[in-house]
Structure formats: C-alpha cells, structure tokens
Amino acid sequence: MATxxxxxxxxxAGQAGAEVAFALRQQGYAGxxxxxxxxxxxxxxxxxLSKAYLMRKVDVDALHLRPRTAYETAAIELRTxxxxxxxxxxxxxxxxxxxxxxxxxxxxxxxxxxxxPLQLPGLEHxxxxxxxxxxRSIADVDRIHRQFHEGSRLVLxxxxxxxxxxxAAARQCGLHVTVLEAxxxxxxxxxxxxxxxxxxxxxxxxxxxxxxxxxVAGVESDPSGDAVRAIRCADGSVxxxxxxxxxxxxxxxxxxxxxxxxxxxNGIVVDEFACTAEPDVLAAGDCTSHPNRLYGRPLRLESxxxxxxxxxxxxxxxxxxxxxxxxxxxxxSDQYDLKLQMVGLSQGHERLIVRGDxxxxxxxxxxxQDGRVIAVDAINRPQEFMxxxxxxxxxxxxxxxxxxDDSLPLKSLLTTSA
Numbered sequence: 001m002a003t004x005x006x007x008x009x010x011x012x013a014g015q016a017g018a019e020v021a022f023a024l025r026q027q028g029y030a031g032x033x034x035x036x037x038x039x040x041x042x043x044x045x046x047x048x049l050s051k052a053y054l055m056r057k058v059d060v061d062a063l064h065l066r067p068r069t070a071y072e073t074a075a076i077e078l079r080t081x082x083x084x085x086x087x088x089x090x091x092x093x094x095x096x097x098x099x100x101x102x103x104x105x106x107x108x109x110x111x112x113x114x115x116x117p118l119q120l121p122g123l124e125h126x127x128x129x130x131x132x133x134x135x136r137s138i139a140d141v142d143r144i145h146r147q148f149h150e151g152s153r154l155v156l157x158x159x160x161x162x163x164x165x166x167x168a169a170a171r172q173c174g175l176h177v178t179v180l181e182a183x184x185x186x187x188x189x190x191x192x193x194x195x196x197x198x199x200x201x202x203x204x205x206x207x208x209x210x211x212x213x214x215x216v217a218g219v220e221s222d223p224s225g226d227a228v229r230a231i232r233c234a235d236g237s238v239x240x241x242x243x244x245x246x247x248x249x250x251x252x253x254x255x256x257x258x259x260x261x262x263x264x265x266n267g268i269v270v271d272e273f274a275c276t277a278e279p280d281v282l283a284a285g286d287c288t289s290h291p292n293r294l295y296g297r298p299l300r301l302e303s304x305x306x307x308x309x310x311x312x313x314x315x316x317x318x319x320x321x322x323x324x325x326x327x328x329x330x331x332x333s334d335q336y337d338l339k340l341q342m343v344g345l346s347q348g349h350e351r352l353i354v355r356g357d358x359x360x361x362x363x364x365x366x367x368x369q370d371g372r373v374i375a376v377d378a379i380n381r382p383q384e385f386m387x388x389x390x391x392x393x394x395x396x397x398x399x400x401x402x403x404x405d406d407s408l409p410l411k412s413l414l415t416t417s418a
Contacts (some may be wrong), residue, residue, distance in 0.1 A: 006031030008318060009094060009102055011084050011256070012110035013037025015045060016307035018065050020108050023315035025074045034102060038083040039137060044141030045407045047304060049141045050165040051106030051334050055173060056145065060138060087260035089278050097388045106318050109283035110269055110277075110311070111253035113302060118157060118246045121218040129219070131227045131243040135162055136250075147243045150174030155231050155241040157216055159186035161333045162247030164199060169334040171206045178209040180231065185212050188389050190331075190342065195365055195377050199335070202361075206336065219244075250302055252287045266291055267300035272324040274314040282317060282399070284310040291328055295345060303331045328393045337361070341385040341411060344392040353403045355410070356381070364388065364410075372397045384410045 008024060010017045013035050021035045037043060040046075044063040052058045071078045084098040092105045115134035117126070125133055133144045154170050156163040159181030170177045179186070185196035186203075200210050215234040222229040231239045254264045259324070262278050263269040267289030274282045274290070285307040292299045309327040316323035330343040338361060349367035355361030364384050367375040372395040376388035387410045398413050 004083075006105045007103065008033050008106040008108065009104035010035045010108040010110055011087075011094070012080070012108075012112055012253075012285070012287075012326045013039070013043045013080060013286065014110060014112045014307070015043070015065065015304055016112065016311045017108070018043040019308050019311035020110060020284060020314050021076045022066070022070075022074060023312045024318060025076070027315050027319045027321065029103070029315070029319055032075075034079065034104075035071075035076055036079045036082050036084065036096070036102075038081065038097075039139075040081040041138070042066070042078075042080070044138065045304070046136070047332075048209075049138065050135055050162055051169055052143050053138070054145060054148070054166065054169045063138070087256055087262075089260055089262070089281060090258075092280065102390055103278065108314055109262075109281070109287060110255055110285050110307075111287045113250040113252045113273075113286040115246065116249040116251050117211035118216070118248060120216060123219060128226055129221065129228050129338060131241070132219070133243065133245045135245060136164065137246060144245060145245070148173060148175065149242075151176070152242040153240055154178070155180065155239050155244045156230070156247060157244065158247035158249070159183070159210065159212065160189070160247055160249070161187075163245070164203065164335055165207050165333060166245055166247065167203060167205070171203075171208055172336070176209075177207070178211065178238070179203070180214045180216055180233065181210070181212045182215045183212065186210065190346070191377055192346065192349070192365060193350060194354060194369065195356060196360050198363075198379070199340075202336065202338065250286065252300060254287055257283070257287075265298070271319045272326065273322065274310055274325055275317060282314045284314045291323060292329075294328060294395075299329070299345075303329065303330050305330050328389060330389060337380075339380055339382065341378045341382065342375070343385065343389045346375035346377075351376060352398065353400050353405050355384075356406050366391075366403050368400070374404075387411050387414060390414060 010020050012242040018059040021033050021088050042064045084094050094102050115136045154175045154177050156179045158177050167177050187196050198412045210403040220230040220234040228244050252267045257268045262276050270283050270288050270290050286302045289298045289300045310325045313325040333340045346367040349369050352367040360405050362380040364381050365377040373391045378385035402412045
C-alpha cells in the first residue's frame with residue numbers, strides 16, 4: 001500500500017539513520033521523512049561515550065548530532081523511545097511497540113549494533129548485578145559513572161578499543177584498573193604485534209594492570225547477589241572488583257530484518273547501492289554487510305565514517321542517483337594523549353614497516369601485501385594519516401626503505417608509488 005505522499009521510514013536514529021534523513025533533504029527529496037529510534041532523546045554520537053563523556057568533560061548536549069530545531073527545519077519527523085516490532089515488506093508497513101503502524105514507500109534499516117553479552121557461570125541473571133556494565137549508550141555510561149570513583153577497582157573484560165579507552169579514562173580519574181584479555185595481546189584483531197606492544201607499554205606506564213592470555217571463567221557475587229565482588233580467571237587467579245565493564249565486541253541488530261525475510265549474513269546483506277534484495281528496502285551502518293571493491297569481499301564495518309558514507313549512498317539511491325558506496329575503511333581511537341588513526345584492513349599482511357620510533361609517542365605502521373600498502377596505523381601523526389588514506393586507496397607499491405625513512409616527507413612518496 002503506497003502512501004499519497006512518498007514516505008521514507010528510517011529505523012534507527014544513530015549516526016547512520018540521522019545522516020540518511022538529512023542527506024535526503026540535501027539531495028532534494030521532497031517526500032515525508034520519518035526517523036524512528038528506540039532510545040529517548042535526540043540522536044547522538046557514540047565515540048565520546050567511552051572517553052570525554054565518561055570523564056564528564058562534555059555534557060549530553062555536546063553529544064547531540066544536531067539540535068532539535070534542525071529536524072524541525074528540515075521537516076524530519078523524529079520519533080524517539082519507540083521500537084519497531086515487525087516489518088511487513090509485502091504490505092510496506094512497520095508495526096511499533098506502542099501499537100502504531102506506519103506505511104512506507106522506502107524503508108531504511110539503520111539499526112546499528114549492541115554489545116556482545118558475556119556468557120559465564122554465575123551470570124545466569126546479569127540484570128541483578130548492579131556493578132556489571134556494558135558500554136553502548138548514554139544510559140550505560142551514566143550508570144557506569146555513578147560508580148566511577150577515585151580509588152575504586154575497575155575490571156575491564158576485553159582489551160579492544162572500548163576496554164582500552166575506558167582504561168585510559170579510568171586511570172585519569174584515579175581508579176585502579178585491570179584489563180583481562182583472552183588473546184595473547186591487546187588490539188590483536190586489528191593491529192600488528194608491534195602496535196599492540198606499544199599500547200600495552202603505554203597503559204602499564206599509566207598504572208593499568210594488563211593481563212593478556214587471560215580468559216575469564218566466572219564471576220563471584222557478594223552475599224546479596226546484587227553485585228560482582230571478583231572475577232575468576234581460567235588460570236585460577238581471582239581479581240577483586242568494585243565495578244566491571246565488558247567490552248568483547250558488538251553484534252549487529254539484524255533480527256528485525258531476518259524476521260521480515262530479508263537476507264542476513266553477518267549483517268543485513270546489501271549491494272554497492274545499499275539496497276537489499278527486497279524491493280524498496282535499504283540499509284546502512286554497523287548492521288550491514290556490503291561488498292568492498294578494495295578487498296574483494298563482503299565487509300561489516302563498525303565505524304562512524306562507514307556509517308556516514310553508506311548513509312549518503314542510501315539517500316542518493318532513494319533520490320535516483322547512482323552513487324556506489326566504495327569508501328576505504330578507516331577508524332580512530334583516543335587514549336590518553338594518543339590519537340590512533342587506522343585506514344584499511346591489515347588482515348593477511350605479509351610485512352610491517354614502521355616509520356618513526358615506537359619507543360616514543362609518535363610513529364606510523366604500514367602493512368604490506370604483495371609489496372603494496374593495504375593498511376596503515378598512525379599514532380599522533382594526523383598529517384601522515386591523510387596521505388596514508390591515499391596510499392591505501394591506491395594500493396601503492398613503495399620501496400620499504402623509503403616508507404620507513406622518517407626523513408622523507410610521506411607526501412613525496414605519493415608521486416613515486418606504482
């Protein structure tokens with residue numbers, strides 16, 4: 001059933017969903033735009049949650065992507081605190097948690113992801129443990145912050161981005177911090193051993209107790225059963241805790257699409273124009289699996305840049321413009337005074353070239369495959385990172401000696417790449 005005024009309904013009011021809504025207006029879409037999110041309040045950015053917002057260096061208003069008046073001016077109907085319960089592609093309508101039903105002409109899934117839950121003996125009723133936390137939303141961070149006291153013992157399960165960012169924030173706030181990472185090194189899934197070793201050194205120098213190769217076997221509750229008092233590790237050690245934050249990855253929110261008969265394979269499956277196989281249904285952001293020309297395989301990326309780029313492709317497709325999503329993946333992480341900027345995916349690299357001195361606090365790591373640059377990590381080198389993005393996009397072939405020569409401006413190597 002088509003509506004008299006063309007309607008685009010966007011499920012998910014995170015960065016991808018909000019960007020779709022505004023990009024539609026910027027590209028001249030004159031139909032009705034409805035943006036629905038299950039969290040209360042205005043759409044907001046998530047990256048500062050584990051850093052500046054946790055440390056209360058910024059307030060909630062600073063997290064908002066746009067003020068409420070921007071939605072009103074752009075004639076974007078923003079509905080928050082509302083959850084989609086059922087999508088009916090045949091009838092082109094969505095049923096919501098309050099019983100309301102919305103018809104659509106175009107439907108966009110921008111449902112993002114959720115924290116991967118910890119599954120352990122002693123965690124049969126995790127909702128009872130008032131000091132066990134995940135970090136995904138403003139509400140999550142507000143709960144953590146209420147227990148974020150100087151001198152408290154914080155145990156972080158997981159040595160990825162979230163775990164290390166929270167560790168840095170906690171040390172700067174005077175907490176005692178232990179990081180438990182099951183793999184042999186932190187950031188093992190995304191960086192080379194040399195970069196992992198650098199971050200382990202930085203955190204240990206800041207007073208963080210990092211324990212790699214340490215699997216969590218269970219939790220011990222206090223006598224009330226309402227709080228974790230210790231984490232039991234597989235090696236028999238026990239780590240006392242006043243609060244625990246779990247950061248072991250993210251799961252895409254694909255259940256709604258799957259129930260609607262839309263293909264899901266490590267994300268909602270879309271093509272280069274962000275279209276699913278279901279007519280008039282598109283998707284963008286962390287919830288999608290999309291083809292990537294540079295790496296020759298489908299990718300699901302959890303990053304703000306990817307969400308924004310894919311959202312703009314969604315808007316272009318709805319407006320009848322062929323604008324394929326073909327961006328080079330990039331990410332960032334802020335810890336202490338260090339900005340880690342990463343471009344490309346390093347899996348499968350054959351050689352690592354380091355430019356600069358890892359014993360300091362500024363260097364660049366180049367990942368090579370078949371002699372070509374497939375990924376780069378830049379630590380406190382923003383200018384080199386901008387050049388690195390071009391090198392990865394070109395799959396540049398540059399002499400390792402020249403790549404590693406810190407006396408040569410990186411920009412000069414662009415013209416010598418094959």
